[in-house]
Amino acid sequence: MSQHALFSESCKAWRSLPCQQSELRLDLTLGCGQTFRWRETADGHWTGVMRGKVWTLTQTEDTLWYYVYSHQINPETENKQKWKEEEEEQLLGKMSKRKTDMKQEEAGLCTVMSEPDNKDEELLMDYFQLGVKLGDLYRHWSTLDPHFKHTASIFTGVRLLHQDPVECLFSFICSSNNHISRIQGMVDRLCQTLGTLLCKLDDVAYHDFPHLQALTDPSVEMNLRDLGFGYRARFLQQSAQVIVSSHDPDWLQSLCSIPYLQARDALRALPGVGLKVADCVCLMSLNKFEALPVDTHVWQIAKRDYNYAAGSNQKTDRVYKEIGDFFRKLWGPYAGWAQSVLFCADLKRFQKLKEEIPALKDKTELKKKMKERTHDRCDEKQKRKKGKKQKRS
DNA sequence: TCACTACCTGT
DNA sequence: CAGGTAGTG
Numbered sequence A: 001m002s003q004h005a006l007f008s009e010s011c012k013a014w015r016s017l018p019c020q021q022s023e024l025r026l027d028l029t030l031g032c033g034q035t036f037r038w039r040e041t042a043d044g045h046w047t048g049v050m051r052g053k054v055w056t057l058t059q060t061e062d063t064l065w066y067y068v069y070s071h072q073i074n075p076e077t078e079n080k081q082k083w084k085e086e087e088e089e090q091l092l093g094k095m096s097k098r099k100t101d102m103k104q105e106e107a108g109l110c111t112v113m114s115e116p117d118n119k120d121e122e123l124l125m126d127y128f129q130l131g132v133k134l135g136d137l138y139r140h141w142s143t144l145d146p147h148f149k150h151t152a153s154i155f156t157g158v159r160l161l162h163q164d165p166v167e168c169l170f171s172f173i174c175s176s177n178n179h180i181s182r183i184q185g186m187v188d189r190l191c192q193t194l195g196t197l198l199c200k201l202d203d204v205a206y207h208d209f210p211h212l213q214a215l216t217d218p219s220v221e222m223n224l225r226d227l228g229f230g231y232r233a234r235f236l237q238q239s240a241q242v243i244v245s246s247h248d249p250d251w252l253q254s255l256c257s258i259p260y261l262q263a264r265d266a267l268r269a270l271p272g273v274g275l276k277v278a279d280c281v282c283l284m285s286l287n288k289f290e291a292l293p294v295d296t297h298v299w300q301i302a303k304r305d306y307n308y309a310a311g312s313n314q315k316t317d318r319v320y321k322e323i324g325d326f327f328r329k330l331w332g333p334y335a336g337w338a339q340s341v342l343f344c345a346d347l348k349r350f351q352k353l354k355e356e357i358p359a360l361k362d363k364t365e366l367k368k369k370m371k372e373r374t375h376d377r378c379d380e381k382q383k384r385k386k387g388k389k390q391k392r393s
Numbered sequence B: 001t002c003a004c005t006a007c008c009t010g011t
Numbered sequence C: 001c002a003g004g005t006a007g008t009g
Helices: A007-013 A026-031 A082-094 A097-106 A118-127 A134-144 A146-152 A165-173 A180-194 A212-216 A219-226 A232-246 A251-257 A260-268 A275-285 A296-306 A317-331 A335-346 A348-354 A360-392
Strands: A015-018 A038-042 A045-050 A053-060 A063-069 A197-201 A204-207
Touching: A007 A063, A015 A118, A026 A038, A026 A045, A026 A053, A026 A348, A045 A204, A053 A197, A063 A118, A063 A197, A134 A146, A134 A317, A134 A335, A146 A335, A165 A180, A165 A232, A165 A251, A165 A275, A180 A204, A180 A219, A212 A219, A212 A232, A219 A232, A251 A260, A260 A275, A275 A317, A296 A317, A296 A335, A317 A335, A335 A348
Parallel strands: none
Antiparallel strands: A015 A063, A038 A045, A045 A053, A053 A063, A197 A204
16 A cells, blocks of 8 residues: 655655745645645645646745656455446547556556656646746736735745646536535545546545546436535536537637637536636636636625725626726736635635734725725726615615 | 526535 | 526516
8 A cells, every 4th residue: 555655754756846935835826726636645745636647746945846656556446337437448549648557557556656757847837837937927916906915925826727627617617606625525526436546545545537528427417416516416417418519529628729708608608607617717727817717705805905896795797797807907917816816815724824924004004005096996886886776775 | 687596515 | 605507587
C-alpha cells in the first residue's frame, strides 16, 4: 500500500518549479471552491487528481514542489460495474494517452513515484496558468480599486486554474443552490462511482473524473439520486446526453476559440446550466477571463463593498449582467481573476486570515472613498429602483 | 422582462 | 437558507 508523499521525509523524490508565493498560494487557490478535487492531506500538502494523474503539491517561499504518483491498481478491490467496463471498451478508440498509460500500469506495476517526465512540468504550468503574472495583475487592479488593494494585501497568490471543461461543467452543475463542502462530497462520489480508479494512498482511493460517455447512460440519474445529488442528478445525465448526441466530440473544448458571450450562450442551452454555471465554465476552463460568475457572495460584495445599489433585492438575469459589467468596467479584461480574489476573501473558512491585519480606521476611510467613487453610477440605478418601489406600492 | 415557486439535501 | 435553474403567469 502506497502512502501520501511527505516532503520532509523524501524531498529528493520531489521535483520543483520556481514559483513565488505571491504568484501562487496553494491553500487559497485550491481551497476557494473553484475546484473540488484537492484535499490538504498533510500540513501544507495538497493531494488531488489533475490531468488524469494523482499529485501531491506543497510549496516553500519561492518554490512549488510536486510529486506525481504512478497508477497503482488493485483490480480485486475495485468493484467495477459491467456497464462501465463496456463503455470503456467503446471508448477505447478515442482514448487519451493517459488511458493507454493506465493499461500498462494495470499489468502489475506498483511503483510509488512515476518516472520523471518533462510533461509534468508543462501540465503544472498549464493548470496553474503560471504564464499569467499574478503580481502584475494585482498591482494593476490595486491602482484601479482601493478596496481591491486592501483585500489583496492579505489574500495574495489567489490564482485561477485552467481546469478541464468536462470536469468544470459537471462539477458546477452540482453547485447550484448548494455549498462547497457538499459539492466536494458530491464530486467525490461522482468520481468514485463513474470514474477510473487511479491509485490508492493510505487507503484513500483516487479516481479520475468520469468521461462524458459514462454520464450519458439513463441509469445515471437514479444512481446519482441515490448518492444524494437530488434534482441535479437529472441535469448531469441530460447535459451529458445532449453533448454526446448533438455535438462533436470536442465541442466543449472548441468553445475555447469562440467569443465569451457566444460560448456562454452555447453552454446555457444545456439543462441545469444558467448564467452563473456557464460563467464558471467560461472563466475556469475556457480561458474567458472577462467572465465573472455572480453568486450570492459576489452579489453581497457588490452591495457591501462597492455600494452597488441597483436591483439590490432582485436576482434577475438583468441584474446579474449589470453586476458583471460593473466589475468588468472597474477591473478590465481579467475581471474574472480579480473577482476570484475578493470571492476567496469572502469565504468563511478564510476569515481568520484577516484577524491580525487591518486597522478598522483604514477600512472606514476606504468605505467613504468608495462611496464617493461609485456615487454617480449608483445614483442612476437608485432612481430606477425607486421607480419600481412606487410601482409596487 | 419580472416575480414567484418548486426542486434535493444537509445544517 | 446554502455559491441556482427552469417553469409558470
